Amino acid sequence: MFRPLTRGAVVTYVLITGIAASSLTQAQTQPTFLNQGWTATERDLYYTVSQGSQMMPYSWFMALERAADDKPFRDELPSFGYLPNPKNSRNPDGLPVGFVKDIDRNNRSEWIGLTCAACHTSQVNFAGRLYQIDGGPTNADMFQLIDGLAKAMAATAASKTEPKFQRFANKALPQNPAPAELDHLFNAFKTFSDDFTKYVKNSTTPVPWGRARLDAFGMIFNRVTAIDLKIDGNSKPPDAPVSYPFLWDTHWHNLVQWNGSAPNNLAFERLIRNVGEVLGVFAHAEVKHEIMWPNYSITTTAQRGNQLRIEDQLSKLRSPAWPQQLSKIDPVKRAAGQKLYGQYCASCHSLVKRGQHQDVTMTPLSVVKTDPRMASNAAERVTNDTGVLNGATIPPLPFIVKSIDPTAPTIELVMREEKLSRARAESNYKYVVPKCMVRPESIRKNLELRIELGYYKPPHKPTEAFYDSSFWCEATGLPAPPAAGRPRNAVPA
Numbered sequence: 001m002f003r004p005l006t007r008g009a010v011v012t013y014v015l016i017t018g019i020a021a022s023s024l025t026q027a028q029t030q031p032t033f034l035n036q037g038w039t040a041t042e043r044d045l046y047y048t049v050s051q052g053s054q055m056m057p058y059s060w061f062m063a064l065e066r067a068a069d070d071k072p073f074r075d076e077l078p079s080f081g082y083l084p085n086p087k088n089s090r091n092p093d094g095l096p097v098g099f100v101k102d103i104d105r106n107n108r109s110e111w112i113g114l115t116c117a118a119c120h121t122s123q124v125n126f127a128g129r130l131y132q133i134d135g136g137p138t139n140a141d142m143f144q145l146i147d148g149l150a151k152a153m154a155a156t157a158a159s160k161t162e163p164k165f166q167r168f169a170n171k172a173l174p175q176n177p178a179p180a181e182l183d184h185l186f187n188a189f190k191t192f193s194d195d196f197t198k199y200v201k202n203s204t205t206p207v208p209w210g211r212a213r214l215d216a217f218g219m220i221f222n223r224v225t226a227i228d229l230k231i232d233g234n235s236k237p238p239d240a241p242v243s244y245p246f247l248w249d250t251h252w253h254n255l256v257q258w259n260g261s262a263p264n265n266l267a268f269e270r271l272i273r274n275v276g277e278v279l280g281v282f283a284h285a286e287v288k289h290e291i292m293w294p295n296y297s298i299t300t301t302a303q304r305g306n307q308l309r310i311e312d313q314l315s316k317l318r319s320p321a322w323p324q325q326l327s328k329i330d331p332v333k334r335a336a337g338q339k340l341y342g343q344y345c346a347s348c349h350s351l352v353k354r355g356q357h358q359d360v361t362m363t364p365l366s367v368v369k370t371d372p373r374m375a376s377n378a379a380e381r382v383t384n385d386t387g388v389l390n391g392a393t394i395p396p397l398p399f400i401v402k403s404i405d406p407t408a409p410t411i412e413l414v415m416r417e418e419k420l421s422r423a424r425a426e427s428n429y430k431y432v433v434p435k436c437m438v439r440p441e442s443i444r445k446n447l448e449l450r451i452e453l454g455y456y457k458p459p460h461k462p463t464e465a466f467y468d469s470s471f472w473c474e475a476t477g478l479p480a481p482p483a484a485g486r487p488r489n490a491v492p493a
Contacts, residue, residue: 031123031132034320036248042313043134046117048090049310050102051274052303053113055282056149056196058101060189061112062093063171065164067151076148081140081211083121083132097121104301114281116310119214120247126326135317137244141211143203150200153193160186199227202235213241217257217378220280224414228285229387236381240373251315252358259375260362261411267308274307275300276414289388296392318354381410 033043055061064073074095078084082096093101098118102111122136156168160182169177169185177185202222209215218238226235242258250256256264262273279285285300322329341349348363365372386408393403 029130031130032323033132033134034323035318036134036320037316037318038134038313042316044088044090046134046310046313047085047097047115047121048100049115049306050100050113050303051115051278051283051307051310052102052301053100053115053278053282054102054104054111054284054301055113056111056153056192058110058112059172060168060192063168064149064152064156065167067148067155070164070167073148073152077145080144080148081138082118082145083123083138102301102303105303113283116247116277116314119244129323129326131320131323131326133320135247135314135319137212137246139212141209142214143209146196146200146203150193150197153189154197157186157190157193198232202226202232203238205237205239207239209241213243215239215241215374216277216280217374220276220414221381221383221410223279224285225383225410228279228287229385229389231385231387234383234385240371240377242374246319247314248317248319249352249354249358251311251317252356254357254359255362256360259378260360261378265357267311270311271304271307274311275302275304278302278307279414287388296389315355378411383408383410 033040038046061074062072065071066073066076077096077099082099085091085095085097085099087094095101095112096118098115098121100113100115102113103109104111117134119138119140119142120135122133122138124131124133156164159165165186168189169182173181173185203219205215215238218236218240222235222238226232245256245258250264251270253264256262256273263269264273275283279300279302283301285298288297290297348361348368350361352358365375384407386404386406389404390406391403
């Protein structure tokens, strides 16, 4: 399944996949930034603003050593593929691109976390030149990061009397800490280390993801259904890694994600997508059973205001044009390539106008023949125990929204946990359907995928009326959209 590509996106794909592997003996130390529609101030905001990710307490991260020696763990981040970011007023500790300090809104505690830029910024080295591409897919290895963190913490928490913990405590605590403070730090750190090690173990797959790949859906699903609900049995191996997508033009797509599962026309639809994303990279969520109706409460550390700022800024991001100083393009070969692209590529990878609404092209798996695991996991994964959310209606509209069952489709539970869901699972179709403000043709494409994968067998051959009216009404319980296709209020935000 594919998304539209701009000409710049095709160029960047060639750069990242072909040129990035070049070995250099002499290269510039500071990157050149291409014209992508951002000012330096806007770029700095993208690199450093928090979205509510809280990976571990900030003072602990800054004090943590590598597992094998006494070198700071943060010095190892470049070896995992994360990009350097010079010190400035927004980044006083010189953290890598996308590594940020989050200040908890409730208790003002400080945490190290990740923002979009950590996974969506890339560099290209060629002929002694270093180019940095904002919104490009990272070449970093996320599993190396979390595995390295787990091992470093376990080595530090091995013994309260070992020099490694003593050095850690001297950096993490004020000078001359009392014995009780050392005991408290060790116990708290040991508990955190054990929990993080379990998280990494549950995230380990037989085949490592490797660089530039991540099973984001699997990590989000585990975070919401196992960690946030505190039910270990809901965790499953995140075994469907995919490439990180580029972010330019994403703001303007009617659907996003490689499987086209997320409606993206409206601002709050984009916010839903971004809240789910930050849950996958260490945002905390507290789900509680309450005595009073609606019998549950959900709070998260997601910084929704900052996420809206990031999303608004991404609406201005453009794919980079080919740097003429890199290599001149042969006009004859360019014309020949344009003809071949139109013949073999454009049916899936349509050329689009930047900064304008775009209807993505969803290509059936039977045509593209790529690994179906990501799409099938998202479509069929079931949460066996919904815990405190069993019986809850989220949003709390009991006469409109179906309550959560003891067992529920995982993608539904993820969306509902954020109190922003407009989706519900139809037991007859075993399919999660956006509840409103989505084009009926996108429902059709997703239903066709369900039929193709064998998850739903229609009682008869689907007709146009089935896709455009009957299925819409039966699956959502809402009136069919206007005949023109787009709901009247579904316009780019």
